[in-house]
Amino acid sequence: xxxxxxxxxxxxxxVEFRVGERAHITVDSDICRSxxxxxxxxxxPAGLFVPTTDGGILFNYEQCFECGTCYQVCNSDGxxxxxxxxxxxxxxxxxx
Amino acid sequence: MADKSVTVDxxxxxxxxxxxxxxxxxxxxxxxxxxxERGPFPGAKNVYGGVVYGRVLDEIVPQWWTEVPVQRWVxxxxxxxxxPTQALTVDYxxxxxxxxxxxxMTTYRADFDSWLAGKAVAAGARLVTSTVATxxxxxxxxxxxxxxxxxxxxxxxxxxxxxxxxxxxxxxxEAGLLPRTSPAHTTLGVKETLALPREVIDExxxxxxxxxxxxxxxxxxxxxxxxxxxxxxxxxxxxxxxVGLTGLAEAKIRPEELVxxxxxxxxxxxxxxxxxxxxxxxxxxxxxxxxxxxxxAIDGMLVAGDAASMCLAAGLWLEGVNFAIGAGLAAGRTAxxxxxxxxxxxxxxxxxxxxxxxxxVLADHKRLRNAADIVLADRMQRxxxxxxxxxxxQVFTVTNPHPKLGMARxxxxxxxxxxxxxxxxxxxxxxxxxxxx
Numbered sequence: 001x002x003x004x005x006x007x008x009x010x011x012x013x014x015v016e017f018r019v020g021e022r023a024h025i026t027v028d029s030d031i032c033r034s035x036x037x038x039x040x041x042x043x044x045p046a047g048l049f050v051p052t053t054d055g056g057i058l059f060n061y062e063q064c065f066e067c068g069t070c071y072q073v074c075n076s077d078g079x080x081x082x083x084x085x086x087x088x089x090x091x092x093x094x095x096x
Numbered sequence: 097m098a099d100k101s102v103t104v105d106x107x108x109x110x111x112x113x114x115x116x117x118x119x120x121x122x123x124x125x126x127x128x129x130x131x132x133e134r135g136p137f138p139g140a141k142n143v144y145g146g147v148v149y150g151r152v153l154d155e156i157v158p159q160w161w162t163e164v165p166v167q168r169w170v171x172x173x174x175x176x177x178x179x180p181t182q183a184l185t186v187d188y189x190x191x192x193x194x195x196x197x198x199x200x201m202t203t204y205r206a207d208f209d210s211w212l213a214g215k216a217v218a219a220g221a222r223l224v225t226s227t228v229a230t231x232x233x234x235x236x237x238x239x240x241x242x243x244x245x246x247x248x249x250x251x252x253x254x255x256x257x258x259x260x261x262x263x264x265x266x267x268x269x270e271a272g273l274l275p276r277t278s279p280a281h282t283t284l285g286v287k288e289t290l291a292l293p294r295e296v297i298d299e300x301x302x303x304x305x306x307x308x309x310x311x312x313x314x315x316x317x318x319x320x321x322x323x324x325x326x327x328x329x330x331x332x333x334x335x336x337x338x339v340g341l342t343g344l345a346e347a348k349i350r351p352e353e354l355v356x357x358x359x360x361x362x363x364x365x366x367x368x369x370x371x372x373x374x375x376x377x378x379x380x381x382x383x384x385x386x387x388x389x390x391x392x393a394i395d396g397m398l399v400a401g402d403a404a405s406m407c408l409a410a411g412l413w414l415e416g417v418n419f420a421i422g423a424g425l426a427a428g429r430t431a432x433x434x435x436x437x438x439x440x441x442x443x444x445x446x447x448x449x450x451x452x453x454x455x456x457v458l459a460d461h462k463r464l465r466n467a468a469d470i471v472l473a474d475r476m477q478r479x480x481x482x483x484x485x486x487x488x489x490q491v492f493t494v495t496n497p498h499p500k501l502g503m504a505r506x507x508x509x510x511x512x513x514x515x516x517x518x519x520x521x522x523x524x525x526x527x528x529x530x531x532x533x
Contacts, residue, residue, distance in 0.1 A: 095289040
């Protein structure tokens with residue numbers, strides 16, 4: 001199997017997520033607009049950070065690995081508010 | 097809400113290896129202990145990168161190898177130095193690792209962590225899953241006295257909190273022990289677990305029965321400081337990379353592309369032909385080691401495992417689960433003694449650090465405190481794998497009618513070709529010898 005055989009969506013579809021109602025991570029796009037590096041866009045292993053045309057960031061919490069990469073690489077204080085999903089919600093690894 | 101709260105001797109946050117080990121010891125000592133786990137079952141949030149070393153279990157589960165949920169016993173271990181087109185492999189196998197008490201095992205954390213938590217529960221600990229410890233509970237004097245949880249009847253009062261809440265440890269951060277972020281000391285592990293029939297794995301990797309292989313790789317991460325890994329489970333193979341967050345952000349390369357780079361490398365691709373992706377996963381690894389560790393004991397609280405940066409990432413040795421268990425055992429013993437003595441202040445808990453120093457947990461970390469810097473340095477990551485591969489390639493390339501140059505001249509030719517300075521090579525060799533002594 002070559003890498004090209006699995007699309008990114010197909011790759012994410014192999015992971016179980018119990019999606020909660022509350023977004024456990026929020027992004028303040030006003031702060032992101034002044035960010036020049038947008039490291040979260042490249043580093044997030046789930047590819048959840050998408051730049052918008054107005055320079056902000058669109059974020060989807062539903063397929064989050066809860067790894068913490070985004071807030072660790074973020075260099076703009078307060079741009080990413082990071083908590084855990086509610087107990088029992090979120091990613092469930094079977095073969096981690 | 098205080099009237100609705102539960103009061104126990106100890107609350108352990110996180111049912112990973114550290115938390116379950118601590119709870120097991122406390123329960124065996126007859127203490128009332130609750131483990132709070134945010135996943136629906138232990139291990140649901142956890143990922144590792146290759147080998148669990150089990151000997152630390154000897155003291156709590158006699159003959160643990162007869163019951164541990166193992167995938168394969170690692171009897172073959174390879175280290176690969178790579179460039180995009182070359183690979184130099186040092187491969188070691190021994191039958192000594194193929195019989196009790198074994199050396200290392202591969203496993204799924206959902207299975208392993210649930211098994212160890214089950215041991216704690218069997219000893220009398222109470223496991224509460226699907227519950228997040230949202231913060232520290234403090235008494236009127238500001239002293240830690242339990243945790244808030246996200247349950248409606250939520251607070252758990254305890255004489256001691258043992259924070260085993262992982263690499264992002266919000267409890268250690270809330271207590272002021274850890275910085276909010278530390279990307280320079282943190283790596284990201286990204287892994288794919290791929291299905292192959294058991295016989296195909298046996299044949300491709302030269303394995304029999306429940307023997308397993310673990311490969312560690314350097315030079316396969318497109319210049320981003322880190323490394324790659326591949327290990328065999330019973331009927332899956334797990335392959336991935338572990339890379340520094342700072343380097344990853346600077347390189348602007350997607351993590352899954354780095355994994356793809358390993359999977360399609362000419363030395364790895366033939367192993368994975370026809371494999372089907374079963375699960376993609378990612379997790380952070382605290383790699384700061386000894387120099388980045390927080391205070392481990394404060395009034396009313398101990399910290400263990402990834403929360404205390406106890407992963408050993410020292411190039412040749414990549415260990416974490418065993419360190420978490422070792423620290424959890426010491427935390428459990430310390431807490432049990434402190435509760436019995438009626439003193440869970442930092443002073444009453446000071447024995448924790450002493451116990452860790454007198455066993456492998458802090459002894460290994462202290463000995464290898466400079467190893468990670470050397471392994472992740474640019475020359476070790478980029479130049480030396482190339483140098484080693486080119487040297488070996490030249491030595492084994494027959495260039496008739498030209499006669500052989502001889503080893504020494506081939507070596508200096510490879511050094512020149514890769515623009516490596518002998519001065520740097522000597523300095524790095526000396527530092528590596530010191531760091532790994």
